[in-house]
Amino acid sequence: MNVSTQNRKPILFGVAAVLLVAVLARYGVFSGSSTAPTVAPVDSVPVAEKRLEALRKKAAAAPGREQALEKVKAELLAREKGIVLADTSEEARAHLLETLHATAGANGFDARGANTLPQPKPLGKDYGQVSVGQDFTCGIDQLVNFLAAIANQPEILATESIYIGARGDKNKTVQVRLTLSGVVPRKLVPEKKGLASF
Numbered sequence: 001m002n003v004s005t006q007n008r009k010p011i012l013f014g015v016a017a018v019l020l021v022a023v024l025a026r027y028g029v030f031s032g033s034s035t036a037p038t039v040a041p042v043d044s045v046p047v048a049e050k051r052l053e054a055l056r057k058k059a060a061a062a063p064g065r066e067q068a069l070e071k072v073k074a075e076l077l078a079r080e081k082g083i084v085l086a087d088t089s090e091e092a093r094a095h096l097l098e099t100l101h102a103t104a105g106a107n108g109f110d111a112r113g114a115n116t117l118p119q120p121k122p123l124g125k126d127y128g129q130v131s132v133g134q135d136f137t138c139g140i141d142q143l144v145n146f147l148a149a150i151a152n153q154p155e156i157l158a159t160e161s162i163y164i165g166a167r168g169d170k171n172k173t174v175q176v177r178l179t180l181s182g183v184v185p186r187k188l189v190p191e192k193k194g195l196a197s198f
Contacts, residue, residue: 082154082155083185084130084183085184085185089120089184089190092182092188093117096132096180097134099150099153099155100180103146103149103150104136104146106149107138107146107149109137109138109139109146110136111136111138115135115177116133116179117132118132118179119190120184120188121189122186122189124186125186127183127186128183128185128186128187128188129182129183129189130182130184131160131179131180131182132180133177133178133180134177134178134180135175135176135178136176137167137173137174137175137176138176139171139172140172140174143164143174147159150180155182156182156183157181157182159178159180160179160181161177162176162177162179163177
């Protein structure tokens with residue numbers, strides 16, 4: 001379809017006129033009102049007094065909230081004293097092994113070396129868990145004293161698993177397989193990578 005020169009001029013003038021009207025309407029030429037900025041209404045005195053009272057209540061509650069925050073921080077610090085502090089999970093495992101060996105020696109039996117070293121795992125979103133596995137032979141009374149001594153350690157330690165088997169000798173000793181776990185900061189637990197991280 002070809003538009004002749006005579007038909008083009010009215011079309012161009014029509015488009016220009018529509019654009020001009022749109023621009024003038026946009027800037028309020030046809031509305032007859034000036035574009036003076038509107039002023040926000042001033043708050044009434046009772047509304048301002050209510051706002052002031054609310055701010056005073058918040059300010060009065062601030063010292064109590066600060067005291068509560070300090071109390072919670074002190075409680076958290078006391079609870080976190082039991083965390084095994086180490087730079088790496090291997091150092092935390094070494095500390096667990098030292099504790100296990102020293103406690104066994106104090107109770108009169110030998111428990112050297114480690115049979116298993118499970119991978120550290122998350123324990124909630126802020127903490128992790130490291131474990132060491134150990135096999136040893138001892139008397140039943142030694143085992144009871146050993147477990148009580150582990151429970152009395154300053155760190156948060158627990159036996160994750162324990163298997164006890166009779167040896168059948170005249171000394172009534174038992175064969176024990178024990179996994180000892182401790183709580184560590186979450187940064188010592190490696191992040192799992194792979195398809196699950198998508």
